Amino acid sequence: MQIIYSPRFAKDYERLDISIKKKAEKREAIFRKNPFDNRLQTHKLSGRFFGLWSFSVDYDCRIIFEFKNEKVVIFHAIGGHSIYKKF
Numbered sequence: 419m420q421i422i423y424s425p426r427f428a429k430d431y432e433r434l435d436i437s438i439k440k441k442a443e444k445r446e447a448i449f450r451k452n453p454f455d456n457r458l459q460t461h462k463l464s465g466r467f468f469g470l471w472s473f474s475v476d477y478d479c480r481i482i483f484e485f486k487n488e489k490v491v492i493f494h495a496i497g498g499h500s501i502y503k504k505f
Contacts, residue, residue, distance in 0.1 A: 419450055419453075419489060419490075419491060420489060420490045420491070421446070421449075421450070421490075421491050421492075421493055422486075422490065422491070422492045422493070423492075423493050424492055424493065424494050424495075426494060426495055427481075427493045427494055427495055427496055430495055430496045430497050430501070431496055434479075434496065434497075438475065438476070438479055441475050441476050441479070442475045442479070442481070442496060445457075445458060445473065445474070445475050445481070449473065453473070453491070458473040458474060459473060459474045460472070460473040461473075463482070467482070467502070469484065470482055470483065470484050470494065471483050471484065471485065475496070478498045478499070479496065479497060479498060480496070480497070480498070480499070480501065481493055481495070481496045482494045482495040482496075482501060482502075
């Protein structure tokens with residue numbers, strides 16, 4: 419699976435605390451093996467986020483992403499619940 423990091427995701431990621439970055443890297447490894455692993459709590463988003471998905475890095479941090487096709491995923495944003503307001 420190829421994961422593309424959007425410019426926004428890259429910018430959001432750079433601002434994260436190192437401990438969250440390490441958790442995100444571990445969750446991404448799980449995601450690459452199985453995007454629907456129960457530990458990720460992957461779920462569809464609705465409303466203005468229709469077509470996008472989210473998974474948990476930890477209790478407060480999420481990654482918003484999109485399945486472009488069977489082999490390509492785009493990570494759009496990472497952060498706390500406030501990312502839904504900014505997106």
